[in-house]
Amino acid sequence: MSRIDQRVAFFAIRRHGTTALDPAGEWTPEVRTETGWVSERPVCVGGEPVLRVRLDHPTGDGDAEIEILTNVPEDEAGAAVVAVLYRGRCAIEGAFHELTVARRCEVNTLGYPKAALFGFAVAVVGYNVLAALKAAMRAVHGADVVAS
Template identity: 40%
Template sequence: MVVLEPLSKLVTDIFLLEDGHAQERSEFDSVLKKVEAKDLWCGDRNFCTLKFLFTIQEKEAFFVIRQHKGMGFKELEELKKIGLTETGELFEQKVEINYEGKTLTLRRIVLKLFTPTRDKEWEIGIFSNLPESISAAKIAEIYRNRWTLESLFQTVTKNFNGEIQTLAYPKAALFSFSMALVAYNILATLRGALGGVHGVEKIEAGLSNFYLVDEIQGTYRGMMIAIPTSEWEIFQSFSTDKIAQLLQKLSPGVHLKKFLKATRGAKKPKVPVIYDRKKGHISTNRLLEEYNQQKKRS
């Protein structure tokens, strides 16, 4: 599980699970330890558990979590129509949830979509404990921007080869993925520096991660050959602020046209994935544990 800071686009934390069959919820206690007062945590429906929401509330933090169908709640009022967004009609109501004898009043935001999601869903429910001063439209926007996390995984997979394609020891696979996240953070830092000079909207809309990574990889190899190691040592003493100033100083010289996204044609229909029930998903971690157990018995 990866924690992404939405403004900087930086990965700030990661929770590693060696068992490929393990549920994310098995690590929720580790996630909750990171919650601090006044934080705002946004997550998909898998994070919609009573303990998760109540713990965030108890730590005086906030959440915007998509409603899970299995989450029970008591309606305190009827749904009220708030208005329209780009994607659908917006509604809101107050609801109550109970956990271990405690009650919590929440805002339930419902977005009735004009077009269904890829899972053929026409409605999205969101639970939040944000104050009334934050509009329902803003809460819906906060959840919508959570999809930035999906683009992170796409970037890590396609540009940094973060997932080992062959069978590997769990720790090796997780180490490879973690290093890919470090590379992603470097890329996010560069994009942030370019956005500060050329405009954030221009960078977000038009800059291709693929072309940018390809340029860095090629240039880096040449620079390592042409420039002695001693010339790079000065950067070890630079503070974060000084590095940021250097990147901003260099950013105006970047020719963005070289790194623009290619114009995309019409999307091709997605080919459905065919699953073989006889050959299900295998957890390498569990195979190793079984092997070690057999070894001990013998």
């Protein structure tokens, strides 16, 4: 993380249980977001804050709380904004998972980089068509019917 910071770049990385941190302050008061409650405190990783997000609904792994390490300046995006944007990445990961499954975990490269890029682009377009069809079906028949 310090190397990212040295390059004047920003990050928002989920902290997992094996990452040891030394708190350098107290948790701030919690702020309500669309998916839960967010608070932050500085930790001894270059003085960067860790955000704690208590979720209204657990993640797919059953976690009711997640922690996000970030070096995004407070004046650029506060803790609540970072937490909401980070949680939005789940939709992107879900799209890539569905794309991977639909393509049986591989995109045929055809032996050429440009062909690989074209094959990937076709797969993404295919995913977008599938997503549009599912959205239309949910609008007409309801999410419960389409999910099953």
